[in-house]
Structures are given as structure tokens and as C-alpha cells.
Amino acid sequence: MSDLRKSYLFHAGVVVLLIVLYFTLPAYHAGNLARILVLAVYAMGYNILFGYTGLLSLGHALFFAAGMYGFGMAVSHLGLPTGFALVISLGFTALVAAVVGFLALRTKEVAFMIVTLMFAQAGYLTILYFGATTRGDEGFVLTQVQRTLFGLDLTQETTKFWAALVLFAASFLGTAALVKSRLGRALVAIRENEERARMLGYDTWQLKFTAVILSCCLSGVGGAAYALLFGYVGATFATVQYSILPLVWVLLGGAGTTIGPLIGVVFMFYLIEWSSNVTDAYMLIAGVVLVLLTLFAPEGLGGELRKRGFKWLP
Amino acid sequence: MTLLETRGLTKTFDGIKANTNVDFKLETGQIMALIGPNGAGKSTFVGMLCGRIPATSGQVFFNGKDISALPAHKRIALGMAYTFQITSVFGNLSVRENVALAVRRAGHLPEKQVQAKVDAVLERINLAERSEQIAGDLSYGHQRVLEIAMGLAQDPQLFILDEPTQGLAEAEISEFVALIKSLAGKTTILLIEHNMDVVMRSAEQITVLDAGGIIASGTPDEIRENAAVKSAYLGTNNAEG
Numbered sequence: 001m002s003d004l005r006k007s008y009l010f011h012a013g014v015v016v017l018l019i020v021l022y023f024t025l026p027a028y029h030a031g032n033l034a035r036i037l038v039l040a041v042y043a044m045g046y047n048i049l050f051g052y053t054g055l056l057s058l059g060h061a062l063f064f065a066a067g068m069y070g071f072g073m074a075v076s077h078l079g080l081p082t083g084f085a086l087v088i089s090l091g092f093t094a095l096v097a098a099v100v101g102f103l104a105l106r107t108k109e110v111a112f113m114i115v116t117l118m119f120a121q122a123g124y125l126t127i128l129y130f131g132a133t134t135r136g137d138e139g140f141v142l143t144q145v146q147r148t149l150f151g152l153d154l155t156q157e158t159t160k161f162w163a164a165l166v167l168f169a170a171s172f173l174g175t176a177a178l179v180k181s182r183l184g185r186a187l188v189a190i191r192e193n194e195e196r197a198r199m200l201g202y203d204t205w206q207l208k209f210t211a212v213i214l215s216c217c218l219s220g221v222g223g224a225a226y227a228l229l230f231g232y233v234g235a236t237f238a239t240v241q242y243s244i245l246p247l248v249w250v251l252l253g254g255a256g257t258t259i260g261p262l263i264g265v266v267f268m269f270y271l272i273e274w275s276s277n278v279t280d281a282y283m284l285i286a287g288v289v290l291v292l293l294t295l296f297a298p299e300g301l302g303g304e305l306r307k308r309g310f311k312w313l314p
Numbered sequence: 315m316t317l318l319e320t321r322g323l324t325k326t327f328d329g330i331k332a333n334t335n336v337d338f339k340l341e342t343g344q345i346m347a348l349i350g351p352n353g354a355g356k357s358t359f360v361g362m363l364c365g366r367i368p369a370t371s372g373q374v375f376f377n378g379k380d381i382s383a384l385p386a387h388k389r390i391a392l393g394m395a396y397t398f399q400i401t402s403v404f405g406n407l408s409v410r411e412n413v414a415l416a417v418r419r420a421g422h423l424p425e426k427q428v429q430a431k432v433d434a435v436l437e438r439i440n441l442a443e444r445s446e447q448i449a450g451d452l453s454y455g456h457q458r459v460l461e462i463a464m465g466l467a468q469d470p471q472l473f474i475l476d477e478p479t480q481g482l483a484e485a486e487i488s489e490f491v492a493l494i495k496s497l498a499g500k501t502t503i504l505l506i507e508h509n510m511d512v513v514m515r516s517a518e519q520i521t522v523l524d525a526g527g528i529i530a531s532g533t534p535d536e537i538r539e540n541a542a543v544k545s546a547y548l549g550t551n552n553a554e555g
Contacts, residue, residue: 185415186418189404192405192406193402193404195402196398196402196403197415198386198387199364199366199386199390200390200416200419200464201390203388204387
């Protein structure tokens with residue numbers, strides 16, 4: 001079987017497995033699935049930039065929040081139809097990404113991390129500053145009408161899951177197609193050795209800019225979907241914690257693997273849940289586990305899989 | 315026909331002059347070696363040709379077109395290929411993917427043809443058996459050969475090689491010289507080289523740089539007899555010996 005075929009089967013298999021899990025898991029866990037899948041979309045966006053292009057952003061909460069507020073404010077403040085508001089949200093995220101990308105890509109490495117972190121903080125403070133409109137930390141809740149898309153009521157558990165699954169599957173298969181494409185391979189070349197890529201004639205600045213736009217837009221879609229499915233928009237999602245989370249998810253799950261973001265989100269979700277049942281000091285347990293994983297599986301769980309017999313994992 | 319020309323090319327690093335007013339011409343199809351003592355400014359000079367190092371002043375012409383203002387990737391796209399003095403490959407990717415990246419950028423071929431071309435290049439350079447190996451796992455010599463393969467894969471008009479034989483074994487050096495000769499006529503080659511044996515065997519023309527400027531240029535025989543060259547290499551003002 002060719003590697004490409006294995007990869008197709010693998011990606012289709014993951015989607016099928018998620019459907020099977022939804023029907024077989026106890027209701028509580030099945031309910032968690034929608035949230036996990038939406039957060040995985042956010043992480044997949046992050047992975048395009050960090051895992052495949054090698055650019056470490058510490059400010060992705062800005063784009064998650066841009067998608068979330070772009071959608072939330074378009075439906076609640078401007079009273080736009082849900083579908084149209086999603087388009088507005090995507091456009092808004094792309095605009096923010098273009099501005100931040102244009103400026104941040106003048107820097108490299110640590111400076112890039114700091115600049116993206118600062119932009120995200122500026123975004124967070126902007127939301128607080130216009131608290132009268134954005135409702136700041138308190139946030140605002142979306143109504144059932146605002147959460148109905150194409151006649152589907154997304155306040156219902158079942159529709160919520162299917163919507164999250166469709167979005168996840170599209171992003172998952174889309175990322176797989178991207179990394180196999182000419183563009184995706186050029187991004188990997190930049191991650192591996194930017195100077196060599198440039199001296200092969202690749203326009204590395206333009207490629208990195210494209211990666212920023214794709215990554216941020218996908219993360220923004222995650223933010224918009226979060227608001228749509230769970231009905232809440234708040235400044236918490238723009239805090240630095242939400243910039244660190246996708247980094248941790250992707251690192252744990254396996255940076256530069258398509259499955260990594262999902263594994264990372266599931267792992268962290270249940271690690272925190274399990275450890276908070278054991279002790280109040282759950283972050284201590286989570287921290288120790290994270291340290292152990294970084295020590296013994298530095299390429300993340302997906303990276304370990306790739307090393308141990310699944311070489312074809314994209 | 316002149317493929318490459320520089321006029322008054324100068325590079326200053328914090329007041330230290332690496333190249334001063336270099337006027338240089340390279341004819342199409344020629345194999346030119348660029349030699350000179352350590353610190354003569356050879357790498358800086360070729361760095362300015364392909365855009366890796368921005369020039370302080372002066373102009374570069376490629377195929378008669380002024381390319382002084384073009385960034386590196388655009389110059390490469392015009393038909394230059396460059397191999398680094400310090401080996402620079404995609405260490406975590408397979409040998410095949412390394413070469414494929416070079417092929418994909420240069421032509422807009424469908425993936426099947428890309429792979430066919432990769433096979434042809436690897437065959438030519440004796441790396442075919444190692445195509446699935448991770449580039450970083452190759453021996454130093456093979457990594458250097460891989461880098462040359464990445465240059466060849468671009469079908470360049472001008473191939474700039476910065477000390478390609480450094481660290482290669484005798485047998486590999488002979489293969490390299492044969493390869494360079496097989497490109498003669500089709501590809502113009504600018505070779506920075508310390509190994510005089512390689513220079514004398516492969517180059518048709520030699521340009522000698524010293525202290526940032528050209529002190530001589532001519533055929534290998536002319537350079538061998540040139541007094542200024544002897545003086546630069548031997549450090550004597552008396553050029554009799």
C-alpha cells in the first residue's frame with residue numbers, strides 16, 4: 001500500500017472513529033467531544049504555523065478571539081444573519097492576521113515570539129478598553145436564534161456534535177492536503193532550513209506570510225465555531241493562557257503531524273479533568289506529566305508514533 | 315557572450331572592506347575558478363552575486379540585465395544556483411525530498427515528473443541508492459554531493475559552488491571534477507576552490523582575488539606564471555621563486 005493511500009485511510013479512519021465514539025461513549029464524554037473537536041481546529045491552525053512552518057507564535061489567542069468576536073459581535077451587535085456573520089468573522093480575522101503578519105514577520109525567533117505575544121496582549125486590552133461594547137471579562141451570551149445556522153439549531157447536543165465533526169473533518173483533511181501540496185512542502189523546507197530554501201529560489205517571506213494567514217484564519221474559524229456552538233463570547237479567550245494552550249496541545253500531540261493537535265487536546269482535556277478529581281493541586285500533576293512527556297517524547301505523541309513504525313504519518 | 319558582469323562591486327563590514335570596486339566578467343559556458351588566500355573576499359563576492367549578501371555599492375548584471383536590486387530568491391529564479399561553503403541541506407528530510415524541493419521550485423512540473431527528474435539527478439551523482447535516507451544521516455562527503463545535486467536539479471545557467479570539494483575524499487574529488495567537466499558548455503560555472511589540483515584540472519579561466527580586489531585573471535597557465543599571484547600566495551615581494 002502506498003504511503004499516500006495509507007494517509008487517506010488514516011485520515012478517513014480517524015473521522016469514522018470519532019463518529020463511533022460519539023455513539024458508544026457515555027453521554028458525558030460524548031458531550032465533551034464537540035468542545036474537543038472545536039479546540040482541535042484551533043490547534044490545527046496553530047500547527048500550520050508552528051509545526052509545519054517553524055514559526056512559534058505566542059499570540060494566537062488574538063486570532064481565536066478575532067474569530068470569536070468577529071462572529072459574536074456581528075450577530076449580536078449588528079444583528080446580521082448567522083451565516084453572513086461567519087463570513088464577516090473570517091474576513092476580520094484575515095485582516096488582523098495580515099496586519100500582524102506583515103509587522104511580526106520582520107522579526108525572527110525570540111523576537112517573533114515577543115512581538116506576537118505583545119500584539120495578542122494589545123488585542124486583549126483593546127477588548128477590555130471597549131468594555132461597554134464588548135462586555136469585557138464578563139462577556140456576552142448568544143441567543144438560540146443567533147446560534148441557528150441553515151435551519152440547524154446548534155444549541156442541541158446532537159447538532160452541536162455533528163457541526164463540530166464536519167468542521168473538524170474539513171480542517172483535518174484540509175491540513176492533510178495542504179502538507180502534501182507544493183505549498184506545504186515549501187513551508188516544511190522553511191522550517192527545516194530557511195536560508196537553504198531562500199537560496200533554492202523560494203520567496204520565503206511570501207510563503208511565511210501565506211502560512212500566517214492560513215494558520216490564523218483556521219484558528220479564527222475555531223474561535224467563531226466556539227462562540228456559535230457554546231454560545232458565549234468573552235475576553236478570557238483572548239488572554240495569554242489561550243495563546244499558550246495551542247502551543248502545549250501541539251507540542252504534546254506532535255508538532256508537524258496532522259493528528260497531533262487532536263491528540264494534544266484530548267490528552268490535556270482528560271489530564272486536567274482526571275487530575276482535578278484526584279487533588280486540588282491538579283496543575284501540579286499536569287505539570288509533572290508535561291515535563292515527563294517532554295523528556296521522554298520530545299516530538300510529542302504523534303511524533304513518537306511517526307518514529308515507531310508509522311513513518312508515513314503526514 | 316557575457317553571462318555575468320559586475321561593476322564596482324564593493325562590500326564594507328563595519329568599515330572593513332571585504333571587496334573593493336570589483337569589475338568582473340564571466341562568459342557563457344565557461345568554467346571559471348575563483349581563487350585567493352583566506353580572507354581574500356571570495357565568499358563575500360559570490361554572496362553579492364546571488365544576493366545572499368547585500369552589496370554596499372556597485373552593480374551586478376546577469377544576461378545583460380541589472381539585477382543589483384533583486385532579492386536572492388529572484389536572482390536564483392533567473393537561473394542561478396548556489397551551494398554553500400558550510401554544508402546546508404534539509405537535514406531532517408530525505409535525500410529525495412531535498413532534491414525534489416530544488417526541482418519543484420525551478421520548474422512547474424507535476425509531481426510525477428518532479429520525482430522522475432529527482433531520480434535522474436540522483437542517478438547521475440551516484441546517490442540513487444540513498445534516496446530514502448534522511449539527509450542528516452549521510453556522511454559529510456555525501457551531504458556535499460547532495461548539495462551539488464540540489465544545484466544541478468535546478469538546471470541553472472550559472473552554477474556557483476563555494477568550496478565544493480572541501481572535506482571530500484580523493485575518489486569523490488575525481489568524480490566531482492568529472493561532473494564539472496560534463497557540464498562544460500551547457501552550464502556556466504563559478505567555482506571557489508582551494509584545492510589547486512581541482513582548479514588546474516577543471517577550470518578554463520581563473521580569477522585571483524586578494525585583499526578584496528582582483529589581482530589577476532587568465533588561463534591556468536597564465537595564472538601559474540603570474541608574479542602578483544605568486545606574491546599573494548607566498549607572501550614575497552620578490553616573485554622570482
